[in-house]
Structure formats: C-alpha cells, structure tokens
Amino acid sequence: MRGTAVVVGGGIGGLAAALGLRRIGWEVRVVERAAVLADAGAGISLHANGLRALDAVGAGAAVRAAARPQYTGGTRTPSGRWLSRMDGTVLERRLGTPIVGIPRAELHRLLRAALPAECLLTGVTVDTLDLSAADRARVPVGDGALDADLVVAADGVHSRLRGLLFPDHPGPVYAGSTVLRAITEGPLETGTDFALTWGEGAEFGHIAFADGRAEWHAVLTAPAGVRHTDPLAVLRRRFADWHEPVRALLAATRPEAVLHHDIHELLTPLPSFVAGRVALLGDAAHAMTPHLGQGACQALEDAATLAAALAGESSVGAALARYDAERRPRAQAVARAARQAGRMGQGLSHPLAVALRNTGLRLAPSRATMGAILRHADWAPPSLV
Incomplete structure (x- = not known):
C-alpha cells in the first residue's frame, strides 16, 4: 500500500517516521512549528532498540558513524563509590551494538x-485537523491545506493534536523533577x-561524544516553574562536594549553554495511539x-513499526490498528518502568x-544490571518489505 502522509512535528520521532514512510514508497510532508531549525539541545544515548529502528528507516549507518560507543560507565554515589558498572562489550555481544552517545543536534x-529539502515545511x-472525509484527512497549513491518507501526530509532550483527538484525556502532568543540561564548550576527559550519580533528590550524569566534548545533565526534585538567574552557579554550589568529573563538567560549560526544562509525562495512558x-x-503518544x-x-520504535504496518496491510485502518496493538502495550510499559526507575533513583531523598x-x-549481581538494560533494549523492528 502506498499513499500520502503529513507528519506534524519535526523532532526525532517525526523525522524518523517520514524516513520510514518514504522508504515504503509514501509521499511525505513534515510540518514543523519552529521557523528556524536552530539545532538546539544537549545529548542523547541510543540503545540497541533505537539503533535497530534507525536501521529500519535507513539512517542507522550515518548515526553510528557520528556517535561514540559507550563501553565504560555505571552508577555512583556522590563520593564517587561505584554502585554498579556496565560493560558495553557484553551488551555488544548480546545485542550486536553497544549503547551510543550523540549530540541531539x-x-x-x-x-x-536523509530527507529531500522540499519535504520539510517550517x-x-x-x-x-479536518477528519470529516472517510478516506482523506486535511491539515490546514497557512491559507491552504494539505490532503493526506494519513496524519502522524509527532508534536511533542504538549501535543495540540492529542488534545484535539482525545479532549477528555487530562494531558501531561509535572513529574516532580526538573532537568538542567548542557554540552561542554570543548573536549574534556571524563574517565x-x-x-550516572545518584544523591538525595538529585541525579548527575554525563555522556562523552566522539569529538571529545561531553553532555551533562542534572535532574533535581523541585517545584515546577522554578528558574534561576544564574543556573550554572546554582549547580556549582549544589554539586560542590560531588566527585569528579562532575565539577569539571560544570567548569567547562558556558552559562548561556545551559538548558532548563521541567519534566512532564503522560501519567494517564492514552486509550489508543490512533484516532481515525x-x-x-x-x-505525543507516551511522554x-x-x-x-x-x-x-521508543519514538524511533514507533516510526519503524508504523512504516512496517503500512507496508504490510491493505488499508490505512488495518495498518493503524496493527500499529496501536504492537506499540501501545510496549511503550506504556516502558513509561511505567521509567517512572519507577526515577522513584528508586533521583526520586529518593530520605537518607535511610x-x-x-x-x-x-x-550487592546485586552484574547480570541483574545487564538484565535491566536488555529488558528494554532487546527489540527488533518488524520488516518494512
């Protein structure tokens, strides 16, 4: 089956969805709210499931070439004591790839x-949306509209389209934590x-990149909406007695590079990932x-699975039913596991x-730590052909 699609949102998931749809022969337009794509953002780790999804949509090789494998690392206390270590070579043997780190930009x-320039409207x-027709959807764009067989709502945690399609859903809620992050100005030896380092009501982590720079993030339990005139100075005080390279990472960062966002999630799961x-x-589906x-x-898994469903079914309706059945249980289970991980990590504040x-x-055996990673990372995309 081939057709036309409009993807609303030019983030990672939306772009991957466009690549997957084009790979199965669909015509695609990506509509992005931002007028200028400034490539803002810090860093990101991609597990085997994300890399496999990128392979499926045709972008895996390019991403691997630009990323840095994560072979060494683990979880520590603020004093520097290791709580657990992860061996990336073991993961590579089990999954065919280690976790990799890459700047989000x-x-x-x-x-x-990987997309033709004319695919993207900024x-x-x-x-x-106009969903009144049984066989087409219409997306208003400026003074006109784009007609499509399919609309992909990839417009983020505060999705306008989700609110339109599921008006009774409560939407995203504040998760109780705020995150500050940045990339160092230049190369830095991180060891x-x-x-990750877990303290009382705080987490600090870093990802090293192929060019020697590093991303760091600080997750803090805090009320929503709190902002600081000089967030870097606040963090330097907050983590002044934590082990290196925490202090070195903060020292290697320009104040204007620090990004600060409150964390929101869909605490109430959506009843469906599709509507018409x-x-x-x-x-938009499972923040x-x-x-x-x-x-x-998980967004990359969505993209690969959606493309495979459309390639394998004879109608859009059947493909979307398959997409929902395959993606919703898994993505919502991962969201629950992430929430629980936060409660047992940075969310703990009582010393006892x-x-x-x-x-x-x-005291946990190393295989338990490895098993926790494999539980979510060991996923293979369905075939797009």
Whole structure:
C-alpha cells in the first residue's frame, strides 16, 4: 500500500517516521512549528532498540558513524563509590551494538539530511485537523491545506493534536523533577563514556561524544516553574562536594549553554495511539520521564513499526490498528518502568531510603544490571518489505 502522509512535528520521532514512510514508497510532508531549525539541545544515548529502528528507516549507518560507543560507565554515589558498572562489550555481544552517545543536534541534522529539502515545511503551526472525509484527512497549513491518507501526530509532550483527538484525556502532568543540561564548550576527559550519580533528590550524569566534548545533565526534585538567574552557579554550589568529573563538567560549560526544562509525562495512558486516520507517535503518544534513556528510542520504535504496518496491510485502518496493538502495550510499559526507575533513583531523598537502595545495588549481581538494560533494549523492528 502506498499513499500520502503529513507528519506534524519535526523532532526525532517525526523525522524518523517520514524516513520510514518514504522508504515504503509514501509521499511525505513534515510540518514543523519552529521557523528556524536552530539545532538546539544537549545529548542523547541510543540503545540497541533505537539503533535497530534507525536501521529500519535507513539512517542507522550515518548515526553510528557520528556517535561514540559507550563501553565504560555505571552508577555512583556522590563520593564517587561505584554502585554498579556496565560493560558495553557484553551488551555488544548480546545485542550486536553497544549503547551510543550523540549530540541531539547532530542526530536531528542527520535525519533531516536523509530527507529531500522540499519535504520539510517550517514556521507552520497545526492547531486543528479536518477528519470529516472517510478516506482523506486535511491539515490546514497557512491559507491552504494539505490532503493526506494519513496524519502522524509527532508534536511533542504538549501535543495540540492529542488534545484535539482525545479532549477528555487530562494531558501531561509535572513529574516532580526538573532537568538542567548542557554540552561542554570543548573536549574534556571524563574517565568513562557515560556515568550516572545518584544523591538525595538529585541525579548527575554525563555522556562523552566522539569529538571529545561531553553532555551533562542534572535532574533535581523541585517545584515546577522554578528558574534561576544564574543556573550554572546554582549547580556549582549544589554539586560542590560531588566527585569528579562532575565539577569539571560544570567548569567547562558556558552559562548561556545551559538548558532548563521541567519534566512532564503522560501519567494517564492514552486509550489508543490512533484516532481515525491519525497516528500519535513519540511524546505525543507516551511522554515518559528520562530515567531509562528510552524516550527517543521508543519514538524511533514507533516510526519503524508504523512504516512496517503500512507496508504490510491493505488499508490505512488495518495498518493503524496493527500499529496501536504492537506499540501501545510496549511503550506504556516502558513509561511505567521509567517512572519507577526515577522513584528508586533521583526520586529518593530520605537518607535511610538512599542507603538501602545503594546497598541493594552494590550487592546485586552484574547480570541483574545487564538484565535491566536488555529488558528494554532487546527489540527488533518488524520488516518494512
């Protein structure tokens, strides 16, 4: 089956969906609200499931070439004591690839580069849809409209289209944590390819990139909406007695490079990832907390699965029913697991609870840590042919 699609949202999931649809012979337009694609963002880790999904839509090789494998790392306490370690070579043997780290802007650029320039419309906000016709959808764009067999709603955690299609759904809620992140100004020796450190009500992590720079993030339990005049100074005080390279990462960062966002999630699961001729994808469908590093990977899984369903079914309706049946249970289960991981990690603030968790992690066998990663990363995309 071939047809035309409009993808609303030019983020990672939306671009991957466009690549997958074009790979099965569909005509695609991506409509993006931002007028200028400034390639803002920090860093991202991609697990085997995300990389396999990228392979399926045709972008895996380019992303791997630009990314840095994560062979060394683990979880520590603020004093620097290791709670658990992860061996990326073991993951590579089990899954065919280690986890990789890449600047988010570079990932966006690579996905866009794989699409013809005329596929992307910028500076266009989609607030409504015309779904009155049984066999077509109409997407208002400026003074005109785009007709399509399929609309992909990939417009993020605060999705306008989700609110339109599911008006009784409560929408995203504040998860109780805020995240500050940045990329260092220049190369920095971090000692490991990645690491997480859990303190009381705080998490600090880093990802090393192929060019020697590193991304860091700080997740803090805090009220929603709190902002600081000088967030970098606040973080330097907050993490002043934490182990290196935490302080070195902050010292290597320009104040204007720090991004600050409150974390929102879909605490109430959607009853469906489809409505009529619309498929919801990525954060629009299953916004989750970042504690498993699976948000983007799940969006990429969505993209590959949607393309495979459309390639394998004789009608859009049948394909979307298959997409919902294959994606909703898994994505919502991963979202629940991410929420639980946050509660057991950065979400713990009582010293006794933190001590009990740390003891449990230190005593856990390494295969338990590996099993937790494999549980979500060991996924293979359906065939697009």
